Amino acid sequence: MLSDAELHTLRAVAEALIPPGGRFPLGAGDVGTAERAGRYLAGMAPETQRQVRLLLRAWEAAPLASRHLRRFSRLAPAARDEWVERCLASRLPWRRVPLLLLKTLCLAAFCADPRVEQALGYAHGCLDARAPATGPRLTPLQHPEVCGDVEEVADACVVGSGAGGAVAAHELARAGLRVVVLEEGGYFTQADFTGPPMERVQRFYRNGGATVALGRPTIPVPLGKCVGGTTVVNSGTCFRTPARVLGAWASEHGVADADPATMAPYFDEVERVIGVRPVPWEIIGRNAEVFDRGVRALGLGGEPIHRNIVGCRGCGECAFGCPSDAKQAMHLTYLPAACAAGARLYARCRVERMRIERGRAAGVEAVLLARDGDAVHGWSWPPPARSTPRGSSPGAACAIPPSAATSASTPPSASPATSRRSSVPGAGRSSPTSSTGSRTRTAS
Numbered sequence: 001m002l003s004d005a006e007l008h009t010l011r012a013v014a015e016a017l018i019p020p021g022g023r024f025p026l027g028a029g030d031v032g033t034a035e036r037a038g039r040y041l042a043g044m045a046p047e048t049q050r051q052v053r054l055l056l057r058a059w060e061a062a063p064l065a066s067r068h069l070r071r072f073s074r075l076a077p078a079a080r081d082e083w084v085e086r087c088l089a090s091r092l093p094w095r096r097v098p099l100l101l102l103k104t105l106c107l108a109a110f111c112a113d114p115r116v117e118q119a120l121g122y123a124h125g126c127l128d129a130r131a132p133a134t135g136p137r138l139t140p141l142q143h144p145e146v147c148g149d150v151e152e153v154a155d156a157c158v159v160g161s162g163a164g165g166a167v168a169a170h171e172l173a174r175a176g177l178r179v180v181v182l183e184e185g186g187y188f189t190q191a192d193f194t195g196p197p198m199e200r201v202q203r204f205y206r207n208g209g210a211t212v213a214l215g216r217p218t219i220p221v222p223l224g225k226c227v228g229g230t231t232v233v234n235s236g237t238c239f240r241t242p243a244r245v246l247g248a249w250a251s252e253h254g255v256a257d258a259d260p261a262t263m264a265p266y267f268d269e270v271e272r273v274i275g276v277r278p279v280p281w282e283i284i285g286r287n288a289e290v291f292d293r294g295v296r297a298l299g300l301g302g303e304p305i306h307r308n309i310v311g312c313r314g315c316g317e318c319a320f321g322c323p324s325d326a327k328q329a330m331h332l333t334y335l336p337a338a339c340a341a342g343a344r345l346y347a348r349c350r351v352e353r354m355r356i357e358r359g360r361a362a363g364v365e366a367v368l369l370a371r372d373g374d375a376v377h378g379w380s381w382p383p384p385a386r387s388t389p390r391g392s393s394p395g396a397a398c399a400i401p402p403s404a405a406t407s408a409s410t411p412p413s414a415s416p417a418t419s420r421r422s423s424v425p426g427a428g429r430s431s432p433t434s435s436t437g438s439r440t441r442t443a444s
């Protein structure tokens with residue numbers, strides 16, 4: 001939460017970046033840009049909030065050490081403009097990068113206001129007017145239906161349900177292993193994929209989209225946090241791993257059989273499951289058409305990119321969740337298949353500790369999060385209390401004991417899992433598939 005002084009600075013930054021009275025009829029102050037940006041920040045991790053607050057304080061104080069001898073928010077509008085322009089043009093990253101971060105935040109908040117959309121003449125719409133399809137649905141196990149201490153017995157525990165986890169879960173489950181998938185994020189469907197982009201980023205991305213790889217330069221690396229992982233919010237472009245990369249895997253990392261010919265049937269299979277195809281010209285959009293004209297005028301070759309889509313309507317909202325169930329993300333493809341093969345899927349279940357025995361993963365410990373679990377728990381360590389009264393707490397513990405959870409290389413177990421005092425209703429299966437024998441052991 002920003003203090004009054006920090007909000008004051010953010011307001012001054014927003015108004016300098018998007019001033020009133022220009023060619024565009026609205027300025028940042030007309031639509032409460034700083035206040036909205038402040039609400040976005042409140043949804044981010046405490047560490048991110050702390051850094052932005054520090055940044056705002058530093059930004060506010062910086063002109064004191066210049067010929068202006070005043071705080072940023074006290075500068076006259078012309079001086080603010082000049083300060084902002086000089087920072088944007090600066091070759092010094094410590095002057096330029098903070099402003100770029102604040103600019104991103106302010107523009108996202110500004111553009112989220114319906115009055116701005118209207119003034120821009122922007123209308124939500126699809127290039128293809130067909131009604132959207134509805135894909136398969138999952139019923140993940142989650143709090144509050146699951147509560148108290150839960151113990152799952154499995155041959156393989158998959159942490160995360162994104163591109164890697166979902167495919168691994170499916171392959172292991174259909175090979176006959178008892179598979180449990182634990183996903184920290186919530187389960188969202190097309191009905192959730194509406195509203196301003198930044199607000200969707202807040203809901204479906206880790207840390208409100210503010211994840212970075214620290215270094216020089218610091219690079220934003222946004223990550224999805226939901227059932228289906230980043231595939232729910234990615235752009236859906238699908239390239240096969242290039243031969244030179246496969247070659248590097250083989251020569252530098254000793255990965256056996258990583259050559260294009262050996263990999264080809266696996267690529268074929270994945271592309272079939274997730275519906276990879278060239279983007280149809282009917283929905284490719286004006287920018288791609290212009291680009292194509294340029295390519296041809298230059299005598300170059302090209303074709304539409306390949307994407308994992310079925311019935312794409314060309315609305316261009318892929319990075320905020322597909323409202324048409326057209327992008328064949330993991331929650332619509334591999335996860336339903338994994339659950340149909342017997343995998344048990346937990347949502348809002350964060351793995352906090354992995355048990356290693358004799359160099360092998362032997363179990364994990366996780367907490368089930370309440371619907372507002374992120375806000376309640378953050379990234380605390382040690383984890384919240386393990387014993388929680390049924391239904392009365394935002395969190396419950398979930399442990400896969402060392403004797404039961406084994407690595408993915410364990411051969412399929414002949415004996416079925418046992419069930420005792422289960423407080424775990426049903427499995428994470430895709431409807432309408434019925435339950436097929438995987439059971440849990442729980443103790444509350």
Ligand SMILES: Cc1cc2nc3c(=O)[nH]c(=O)nc-3n(C[C@H](O)[C@H](O)[C@H](O)COP(=O)(O)OP(=O)(O)OC[C@H]3O[C@@H](n4cnc5c(N)ncnc54)[C@H](O)[C@@H]3O)c2cc1C
Binds near residue numbers: 183185221228
């Ligand atoms: C905006 C955007 C656009 C992109 N566009 C493309 C594209 O067009 N083409 C392309 O090939 N790639 C694209 N990518 C990248 C691609 O989506 C990812 O590389 C890919 O999804 C990574 O797969 P993964 O399984 O490693 O991780 P993810 O898909 O990110 O899944 C990891 C999952 O693990 C969960 N998790 C993490 N820690 C825990 C824990 N402790 N307990 C429980 N669960 C946990 C996370 O919540 C997450 O759901 C894009 C990415 C972004 C952000």
Ligand code: SF4
Binds near residue numbers: 311314326
């Ligand atoms: S895949 Fe992307 S462009 Fe196509 S319908 Fe879904 S969100 Fe819209």
